[in-house]
Amino acid sequence: MEPNLILTALFLISAAFTVVTAEYVRPQPRKDLQFPWDPKPSSQPQQVHISLAGDKHMRVTWVTGDRSAPSIVEYGTSSGKYSSVTQGESTSYSYLMYKSGLIHHTIIGPLEHGTVYFYRCGGQGPEFQLKTPAAQFPITFAVAGDLGQTGWTKSTLDHIDRCLYDVHLLPGDLSYADYVQSRWDTFGELVQPLASARPWMVTQGNHEKESIPFFKDGFESYNSRWKMPYEESGSSSNLYYSFEVAGAHIIMLGSYTDYDEDSDQYRWLKADLSKVDRHKTPWLLVLFHVPWYNSNKAHQGEGDSMMAAIEPLLYAASVDIMFAGHVHAYERSKRVNSGKSDTCGAVHITIGDGGNREGLAQRYIHPSPEWSVFREASFGHGELKIVNSTHAFWTWHRNDDDEPVRSDQFWMTSLVSSGCVAERRHELRKILISP
Template identity: 25%
Template sequence: MQPVPFSSTKTWNSCDALFSAGFKRVATTKRGFHPRRRESHKNNKAFFTMNYIFLLLAAVLLVGASASSIVATTGAKRVDDISCGECRDIISIVYGIDENKIAFNTTVEVLVDICKAKFANDTVRLDECVLLVDFAGLLVPLLFDGMNDLAWDIPLTFCADVVKVCKEPCCEAGAPPQEIFINFPDSTDLTQMRATWITLNETTGAAVQWWLEGSSNIVHVAKETPRTYTAGGWIGVIHSAKMTNLIPDSTYVYRVGGDVTGWSQNITFKTLPSVIGVPSRPLRVLQLADMGYAQFSNATTAMIAQYVEAGKVDVIIHNGDISYADADEQHWDLFFNKLQSSFSRVAYMTSPGNHELYWNFTAYRARLGMSMPATVPAAGSGAMYYTLQIGPVPFVFLDSESWIDTGNIDPMQLHWFRTYMNSLNRTATPVVTVAQHRPLYCCECGDILSAILREQSEQSIINNHVDLHLSGHQHNYQRLYPLINGTLVSTNYTNPNAPVYVVNGAAGNREGQMSFNKNAPYYGNGSRQYGFSYLVYSVDEAARTATVDFEFIESETGAVGDSFTLVKNY
């Protein structure tokens, strides 16, 4: 089994530059304040953390490396020799001191006195020691505030992520397969389905077994391909295996695991019919974004399960901010166990969001990216974008993210996008949907990051006649009227000749729902209720008319909070 490496496709240029940026930010930024939050995250300190937590963590590591010689001369225990339990005890003490501001200030003063006593005859070392203490005095409160906002188990996660002496196992030894989900592994061949699951240890003989419902005497078997990653101290094995040669419009039963780990319960799913996305059998899509592992997503989790159980969903699209793990790896495990009853029965297709950025998206790549369809044509190592076509309905999943929590769709991805769009027969595929995490437009995201995305990709969206653009990132629902380059084109959705932008990051997470400006000229409707999108696609070749019936479903009640129909005559 090969571990998934830390990807080099979005690399850090220089630790020195990182340290300088982090130090400058800490030195010039008031505690808990980030200017960009005024525009789009007014009540959300976690967003400050998402932009700068890596800078702060890098600064901690550099401070620790610089201070190691001082620690060594005192005979104190070095970081390399600290156990997980000792580290957690130390961080718990420091956290307790940080919470008591009088004790914290006293501690800083004591550390300065120690510097003075230790280096009384060495002014250079004394200045370095005092500088480190002063820097820590600025850094520690920011760091703990950030970790609180990320909902970390602070002692455990800090000692796993930063000090790297603790581990975060996925599950208990001997536990059966967990976190099961299925997805389409190929962009066009829907007679395949990939099953992915997790166990604590690698095992021999692990596989997926499947059979037609009612025909358990004919069992098909596919061996799994294991992978793992170690970022954040995570321990576990990710297994994937493909079920192939599936008969359309048929119910299958499958289970995953093996004789060593045990088998999962039998799970059913239904393959798509060979003719779909037409008036006699429309394509039904459930779309969500910004969904966390904790209680804030409970209502959405339950409502998704109702839709899946009722057989109303053909595919689930989750375009970014998946679980809000934020470098606490066990949050990934909690999320996928929470959603397993739905994700194990309907194809679950994803694209990355900014909350997956840690270790350059290592966890996302290992858990999800390597299960999604390949980027065709190939676009370099580690590409996290792809296409999926179901009947006459194509979807383009774009990667709008960067490792420094800014929006970015680079030239390579845009070239790939344009190449794919040029390959489509738009008579056969009249309606194209793009799904990505960050919006190009929304009614409270007028910051430079959205402007950068528009500068990078909007003209390609327009020139290639994208019909529907689905995004998240904003924790609410917003339906916009068709627009081009910021200019309103129409106030209805019949043959708009412009992209229709819908923002829906309302699935529920710890950061809460966000307000938005209803006075934008292109604002159609919106909601701060928890919810998801439900889309029904139908292409009538005889009438040369394509429709997308769109509903915003409120998670608490199942009520339709908003709806519209996109009509395209072609």
């Protein structure tokens, strides 16, 4: 047996879930996707994906087998006519018997908002095209976590592809490589059609850690392949960062790095919130992996310590929505804080139902908590359309026998428009200036 497979057997813990009766009869689990060997020239760009990299800039990431391949991106607004070229950087890593290809990261820009660009990586290979997000509302986010590489993953991606979204938000657990590094490569190929055309903004989950005590630090594969704009947002770690798009300020936090009040992450979060201008970005969103409000029996209590440390700060900052994954099901809360409904709290949405191989978390606590509005153990994805500075429309789409079904939907108003931001401004200022 290969060393990677041995490690996988040692580190994976299988979970068994009891099926509960519900109106919706869930389809059977689907197997991992198979990726037949497809030899390509070593210099041909593979696993292409893009991410936002500061104001009017985009990071293009790809992999080549050729370690001498250049990290250049040619781009322009006409197909086959590249008016600009940018040189980037490259990296690689080793993991036991595995050696990654050359991973290229190149930032292009400045780019115009709401514009289609054609681009080519490394001076050869196929042409890709991307569309930059608009400068103003409306803007649409696709949201799906815990993706993996199963038949259900493919169904989720197909449904997202039909959505006219501007940015994909992923609250952790991408490839489910789980120490088998070749699965990072197949995941990169699987998501390339979508991730090369619209920016994917991700944060880490437990399946990205891949640490081996006394031998390998965690998150090396993730950090090497999915570089996010942490430096651009003043963070010292790729595990937490922020970015702005249209009228939304979005914060990506790390559930698996220190988050107490003495941590670098907490200090960075305070500094980041101090720069948020709710006149410019009236909507404030936060993503992390482990949910704080969860009425599923899976992963109960795992987010409590992070919630205790950070919720008071985010409540004072009047965060509108918090997205999480980890629990393989969907759940939406009322506006909530300190464990109970609060009209100035955040809406919490658990959306760890992208299609992973571990299956659905089908056991819930009964009766449901008073703050829980909708919950269902089904694979799917969400779409958040922020219409203007005051209103947004959220929908969750169940993957029902390969047909996208809108199973949950609601309109929400921003905390700016409700007066909560102004009401809590003094409290926020007091927390931000505290040592």
